[in-house]
Amino acid sequence: MSNISIYKEKLRESGLRPTRQRLKICEVLFTPEKTFHFTINDLTKIIENKLSEKISLATVYNTIHAFKKKGYLKEISINSDKSYFDTNVTEHHHFFDEDTNELIDCSNEEIDSVNIKKNITGKKIKSVEVLIKVASDNQNQN
Amino acid sequence: MSNISIYKEKLRESGLRPTRQRLKICEVLFTPEKTFHFTINDLTKIIENKLSEKISLATVYNTIHAFKKKGYLKEISINSDKSYFDTNVTEHHHFFDEDTNELIDCSNEEIDSVNIKKNITGKKIKSVEVLIKVASDNQNQN
DNA sequence: TCAACAGTTTAGAATTGTTTTAATGTGAAC
DNA sequence: GTTCACATTAAAACAATTCTAAACTGTTGA
Known part of the structure; x- marks a missing residue:
């Protein structure tokens, strides 16, 4: 092997x-x-x-x-008591299911590229992460 | 008062x-x-x-x-040892300065609205957060 | 007026994820 | 084979957060 x-x-x-x-x-x-x-x-x-x-x-x-x-x-980058890692190192984003605490990939094809019009002087963009929180339709916001 | x-x-x-x-x-x-x-x-x-x-x-x-x-x-939603809160509850996004650990607002006008083409069956989108990590130009990626 | 009670405050203990420590182990290079 | 830098390990330390139990407070209604 x-x-x-x-x-x-x-x-x-x-x-x-x-x-x-x-x-x-x-x-x-x-x-x-x-x-x-x-x-x-x-x-x-x-x-x-x-x-x-x-x-x-x-x-x-x-x-x-x-x-x-x-x-x-x-x-x-998800605010949680523990750190989450991903073996998928390509540029992509995530859904976070608030009901199950599960992460689901959101590929670059499934989201329009994020266009940022502002920049911070002297700083370079290192990464852009989109986190989409979802939950059951019929559920109270917590 | x-x-x-x-x-x-x-x-x-x-x-x-x-x-x-x-x-x-x-x-x-x-x-x-x-x-x-x-x-x-x-x-x-x-x-x-x-x-x-x-x-x-x-x-x-x-x-x-x-x-x-x-x-x-x-x-x-930033992965960190502590939780960050924001008194700005309007929809907006954030820059995170990796050099100083500082958060900077990125208003909705400064970023094109994120268009998500995928949806999770039975789930409703609760929030969309964009986190843009920045750092000094002349700095090693950590 | 005051007894009762539901909700609050508090210090400290407990818990949890992560990092550090210090002792011991291991393997490649000479 | 010895050596030495790096690894492994269990346990301790640490930091953020949550829990606990006891004391407190303010309202309600006899």
């Missing part, structure tokens, strides 16, 4: 040594066909359950942060 | 009794001409310093939450 060498490369690119623990993290993050959203908690649960591997939280955090810094993961 | 009666009304509308502590919170939030962004920590500091009043955190939290629920405050 040459995936392993891809993972090792990703780790080295992120300034991390390819250790057993980190390769497991890569396996969970980068093997699936479909991209997905996760929290650190989700990720450690998957590793523990599916791979019956126990990886210390500190290792998970430092690996995820390195991947984010390198651009192999994106952090989604 | 008839502001007081406005504040009392706002509190009652939010299902809260107008107590001394809560009126102080209203004073800080709703007296200024200009709307502003704040964290719970900011708010308690302002109350302590400017009004030399000490209000328990629990009271601040419950009042802010009630105002948010009622729509007198907006919570800004």
Whole structure:
């Protein structure tokens, strides 16, 4: 399985040594066909359950942060008690279902490009994120 | 000063009794001409310093939450260790300066309206928030 | 007038997500 | 093989938020 060498490369690119623990993290993050959203908690649960591997939280955090810094993961700007990450690093946006706390991708084709007429002197735009909050029709606003 | 009666009304509308502590919170939030962004920590500091009043955190939290629920405050969707609130409850968007961690309003006139072509079955759009992250030109991406 | 009560305030404790620490482990290069 | 920089780990520290339990307050209605 040459995936392993891809993972090792990703780790080295992120300034991390390819250790057993980190390769497991890569396996969970980068093997699936479909991209997905996760929290650190989700990720450690998957590793523990599916791979019956126990990886210390500190290792998970430092690996995820390195991947984010390198651009192999994106952090989604949603105000929540926890941080959400996305293995889809292409430019796209999100629906957030307030009933289920679920994130749903909104591809660039599904939204007209955002045209910003203002700019902040001396500052460069790093990212533009659109978050569309949705909820059941027949539901009280919370 | 008839502001007081406005504040009392706002509190009652939010299902809260107008107590001394809560009126102080209203004073800080709703007296200024200009709307502003704040964290719970900011708010308690302002109350302590400017009004030399000490209000328990629990009271601040419950009042802010009630105002948010009622729509007198907006919570800004930014992924951060703390929650940011906005006294500007009209529809508008934000720049986030990554260098200074500062939020800057982006009015609806300064951005073309976002046109969403996708919809989630059975769900209604509650809000659309655009967050534009900016940073110094000559700065490393973090 | 005052007893009762529903809602409030408060300090501190509890909880939760995240980061730090300090000790121990590991693997590639000499 | 030794060494050394980097890793892993469990546990402690930390920070934001929520919860708790006890004391307080203001209205209501005997």
